[in-house]
Amino acid sequence: MISFFVEYYFSSQFDFMKSLFSAFAVLIVLNINAQDTLTVMQYNLLNYNNYTTYCTTDNNLVADKDGYIKTIIDYVLPDIFTVVEINETTTSLDRLLNNVMNTSGRTNYARANRSNYNGSDIVNMLYYNTDKLVFDHQIDLTNAALTRDINMYYLYYKDPNLATTHDTSWVTCIVMHLKAGSYASDATTRAAEVSVLMNYMNSINKAGNYLVMGDFNVYTSDEECFQNLINHPNANIRFYDPINQPGDWNNNGTYAPYHTQSTHTADNGCAATGGLDDRFDFILSSLDIITGGKKVKYLSGSYHALANDGNHFNLAINSGSNTSVPSNVLDAIYNNSDHLPIIMQLIVNYPTGIDDNALVPFDFYIPSENGQNNAVLTSHCNGQFKIEAFLTTGACLQVSDYQLTQGYNNISLTDFPTTGALIYFRITSPDGYMKVYRVVR
Numbered sequence: 001m002i003s004f005f006v007e008y009y010f011s012s013q014f015d016f017m018k019s020l021f022s023a024f025a026v027l028i029v030l031n032i033n034a035q036d037t038l039t040v041m042q043y044n045l046l047n048y049n050n051y052t053t054y055c056t057t058d059n060n061l062v063a064d065k066d067g068y069i070k071t072i073i074d075y076v077l078p079d080i081f082t083v084v085e086i087n088e089t090t091t092s093l094d095r096l097l098n099n100v101m102n103t104s105g106r107t108n109y110a111r112a113n114r115s116n117y118n119g120s121d122i123v124n125m126l127y128y129n130t131d132k133l134v135f136d137h138q139i140d141l142t143n144a145a146l147t148r149d150i151n152m153y154y155l156y157y158k159d160p161n162l163a164t165t166h167d168t169s170w171v172t173c174i175v176m177h178l179k180a181g182s183y184a185s186d187a188t189t190r191a192a193e194v195s196v197l198m199n200y201m202n203s204i205n206k207a208g209n210y211l212v213m214g215d216f217n218v219y220t221s222d223e224e225c226f227q228n229l230i231n232h233p234n235a236n237i238r239f240y241d242p243i244n245q246p247g248d249w250n251n252n253g254t255y256a257p258y259h260t261q262s263t264h265t266a267d268n269g270c271a272a273t274g275g276l277d278d279r280f281d282f283i284l285s286s287l288d289i290i291t292g293g294k295k296v297k298y299l300s301g302s303y304h305a306l307a308n309d310g311n312h313f314n315l316a317i318n319s320g321s322n323t324s325v326p327s328n329v330l331d332a333i334y335n336n337s338d339h340l341p342i343i344m345q346l347i348v349n350y351p352t353g354i355d356d357n358a359l360v361p362f363d364f365y366i367p368s369e370n371g372q373n374n375a376v377l378t379s380h381c382n383g384q385f386k387i388e389a390f391l392t393t394g395a396c397l398q399v400s401d402y403q404l405t406q407g408y409n410n411i412s413l414t415d416f417p418t419t420g421a422l423i424y425f426r427i428t429s430p431d432g433y434m435k436v437y438r439v440v441r
Contacts, residue, residue: 042175060270068332072336078127085215086122088122118146155170176193206236209286209294249279257309261279261280265315272338317333364437373414373416376408388425397414424439
């Protein structure tokens with residue numbers, strides 16, 4: 001098993017091994033004072049307070065759903081909670097806020113503004129923790145190509161030093177629910193819907209801390225709509241999969257740990273059946289969030305589909321044993337929706353007078369499932385990176401240069417000790433940024 005610890009910045013003037021531990025002691029204190037963590041959750045609620053010919057008061061009663069979702073919220077306590085498939089009325093949007101979010105002694109949640117320019121029965125919404133975040137504004141994208149509005153919610157972190165620094169960290173959550181269906185015409189519609197978003201992003205052409213999230217109803221990463229998100233010609237506006245798992249997700253056991261639909265095999269008339277065999281639900285991130293280039297960074301390893309233990313391919317999530325969440329949470333997820341919630345965490349760095357060079361705009365990790373000799377380096381630029389590896393004794397294991405491109409890069413490392421080794425990796429970017437990672441095998 002490979003464990004990663006907090007990363008530390010060292011100026012290029014340090015003699016690495018002589019200063020390693022003193023720098024560690026100083027910087028860990030500074031980082032604690034300058035960081036917070038935001039928990040983000042995206043969830044398809046399955047026709048919340050929206051009754052149809054198939055989702056009725058008999059199989060999808062909103063009073064029951066309130067209890068199920070409350071159990072999930074009590075467990076996760078998200079700071080940002082984005083949803084799709086909630087009834088479009090203000091009454092329904094407020095019901096979720098008052099009957100679910102602000103319960104169990106909580107009064108700190110608020111919501112964004114209602115939007116339904118495309119006239120759908122179900123809409124998107126964002127709920128947020130007012131103790132940590134301020135909702136600034138939203139932009140609602142509407143177009144004849146859209147099945148439902150695409151909503152862009154702009155939030156900023158409630159920095160405790162804001163009155164002094166007049167600076168803070170921003171996050172924009174883009175929520176969309178694309179056209180469902182496996183026909184070619186459905187894929188064409190999804191491509192047109194994503195084009196509405198990406199054309200807007202291209203028009204503003206502004207890098208930043210963006211999350212695009214929701215139910216994409218996509219079956220493979222090769223589908224045009226998904227490619228338009230992750231391989232757009234304008235590199236400034238591309239999105240990245242935090243877990244870097246492209247592929248043919250539909251009914252493919254290789255991707256069992258990442259499937260998000262369906263939680264059911266038995267047909268209750270409302271929920272889709274078939275067990276977990278599709279990856280429909282996503283939170284994709286801009287490069288700045290992957291690398292931490294603008295004070296907000298994805299916490300490596302935090303992205304997951306809640307209650308997916310990787311052992312329920314084509315099964316209901318409550319079939320047999322599933323101890324990935326408490327039993328009451330598992331029951332709530334099963335009963336509420338045919339989709340799983342998606343969770344990720346963000347590290348927020350707020351200004352404290354620490355040199356901003358400490359917020360180095362690249363990331364490095366070793367996926368445990370790939371073995372110790374393969375790593376991923378997510379770069380903010382093209383160019384030559386230097387990777388050096390040391391043991392705590394000072395013994396140098398590797399000094400190598402790698403020609404990398406902006407975005408994800410898979411790299412091969414030297415053959416390192418297999419067990420019980422504490423290894424320090426020092427990464428230097430083409431523009432002189434440096435970061436040290438501590439890895440335990």
